[in-house]
Amino acid sequence: MTGSLTVVGLGPGNPDQMTPEALAAVTASTDFFGYFPYIDRLNLRADQHRHASDNREELVRAKAALEMAAKGGKVCVVSGGDPGVFAMAAAVCEAIDDGPAEWRDIELSVVPGVTAMLAVAAKAGAPLGHDFCAISLSNNLKPWAIIEKRLVAAATAGFVMAFYNPISKARPHQLDEAFDILRAHLPGSVPVIFGRAAGRPDEAIRIVPLAEAEGEMADMATCVIVGTAETRLIERTDKRPIVYSPRFLRESFQ
Amino acid sequence: MTGSLTVVGLGPGNPDQMTPEALAAVTASTDFFGYFPYIDRLNLRADQHRHASDNREELVRAKAALEMAAKGGKVCVVSGGDPGVFAMAAAVCEAIDDGPAEWRDIELSVVPGVTAMLAVAAKAGAPLGHDFCAISLSNNLKPWAIIEKRLVAAATAGFVMAFYNPISKARPHQLDEAFDILRAHLPGSVPVIFGRAAGRPDEAIRIVPLAEAEGEMADMATCVIVGTAETRLIERTDKRPIVYSPRFLRESFQ
Missing domain, CATH: 3.40.1010.10 (Tetrapyrrole methylase, N-terminal domain)
Structure with a gap:
């Protein structure tokens, strides 16, 4: 049976x-x-x-x-x-x-x-509002060179990125390496969201510009979302800013 | 107030x-x-x-x-x-x-x-099992040239792709164009999943190789998932095959 x-x-x-x-x-x-x-x-x-x-x-x-x-x-x-x-x-x-x-x-x-990126995105606003990708930063099952290639492809083609498995005790440096690669292809002002335990009592959401993003802002349970040059921040009084990626593309990007 | x-x-x-x-x-x-x-x-x-x-x-x-x-x-x-x-x-x-x-x-x-791609993927097995992206094929809000660029970037960097808004009465040819672009960069054997109404009584899941994929297999309510050269099909007796993308990368792809 x-x-x-x-x-x-x-x-x-x-x-x-x-x-x-x-x-x-x-x-x-x-x-x-x-x-x-x-x-x-x-x-x-x-x-x-x-x-x-x-x-x-x-x-x-x-x-x-x-x-x-x-x-x-x-x-x-x-x-x-x-x-x-x-x-x-x-x-x-x-x-x-x-x-x-x-x-x-x-x-x-x-x-x-x-999945985590949807829960984190919901807390931030709508950062995945246009084309996006999900990448595992763990090189336990694939070589780091492939991850680098995908980071560059996603950044230059205008995809928002969500990183799963961004960091671990055995892999402490890869998220910083990823940010360094992205800084060569994206403006330093691009919003980066560190989302941990979204929707749970111990929730922690942090938004920083790519220029200031550091690996130590994440742990194993963090989902990291990196915007594109199109991604925008709406400042609010007494509230966390809203991060969103418009559905349309500005003429300037074409 | x-x-x-x-x-x-x-x-x-x-x-x-x-x-x-x-x-x-x-x-x-x-x-x-x-x-x-x-x-x-x-x-x-x-x-x-x-x-x-x-x-x-x-x-x-x-x-x-x-x-x-x-x-x-x-x-x-x-x-x-x-x-x-x-x-x-x-x-x-x-x-x-x-x-x-x-x-x-x-x-x-x-x-x-x-979201639709997760429901469709679940019905097929685990086609999003490694790095993947989501692309809207509608050029109502962005130029088709940008969509073409993203298709090529995703295919050549090894991302599984999920297409939202694959086709509509006003845009009947774009999904066929997308498949033509992908056929230039991916093997014809790559599995393509057409998923409509996943989890509903009128659910329809169809799996064809990229070589045979046609725009008319989708409508507005279909989510289309295109695998990579790594994506595999497990044939079964009296059951729909399982489609999955392994978590690891074969040496040959490096």
Whole structure:
């Protein structure tokens, strides 16, 4: 008997930003695989089982979840944010692609969620208001040269950028390197948003010009959004400024 | 007395993909501005008022909503998907930027939602599994030359692409032009996903190789995802294939 595997996005952390579809998928599952803090967010029943593991264990975790589903389990793999954005959905697909043929018979579903850049953008205004891209700054799975190439391509073609995995203890210098690369291609006035725990009680949103952006303004849980030359700041009295990227393009940019 | 304006993302269309936060924002508001079909999704009370308008009326709609909020209204502007992704949040910010000073005192908030590309990606597997970008193919607000430049930049730098506003009655040829541009830079085998009404009863997901992709496979409500040379297809018996972009980069691509 083949079971099911559902990869669920829990959203950015605030329970009010988790969809009813995600909640229903959690309620219907019996075994939960994921990174500790995501599993900790769930209010599991006594008949539901935790299989929490550490960060950077994605492929091992995906295989364990698939093995249990192949035996008939109702398995749930959880991610923060959206599972398809630098999260568990791709790891599960990689494991299926390389795994035994019977894993392809598992009833696989992916439940989308609000990914970090959308939650951070909402707090700032509308910085992703025109064409944008999402880049993981981690070079654990791809060479730094490719990341550099993508940063330059995005900056010169006018994409707003959202950085996931901007920094970690093992990679303390890459965000500063990324800012240095961007400063060679974008005006120093371009707004940079550091968004941490958007929508949660410990939320911290900081907006600085690219000229002053520093790697130490971010940690592992920060999503960094870098505007374009078109991105604008609206100053307000007694309130954080609004950052937005207009939907239209000024003639001057053409 | 200054009121409030909340820009709310209703998600892709399935009510189960709308967050509790979005539902609470709707419940707390009295006046609703938005494109007809989004307003039609709401179950409004007798004391809640509809101000529905046509597509392409975004800036006029934003100004009307801000005027009412400035007079003390509890105003809600609704978007499908996420309001910050090619939707109403940027239009509201543009109107504030150009509008009277008192509009900056309005209590502005943006409630994020699941945007179309995440819902479509979830149905296909994990096509956005590595670095990706989102591009509006509409040249109503930017010149086509800029869109061409971004397509080439994204394809040559290895970004997965999600196209919003891929086609309309007024712009019937642009999606075919986009595919032609991409075929010059990407292998014909690259998977292209046409996702319409993901998660709704009339959902339609179609996967074709780039060599066979045609503009007529999409309509206004379709989100199109184009993979990279790294994106893979997992064939299954009696099931739609899984499409995913691995998190890692093969040595051959470097």
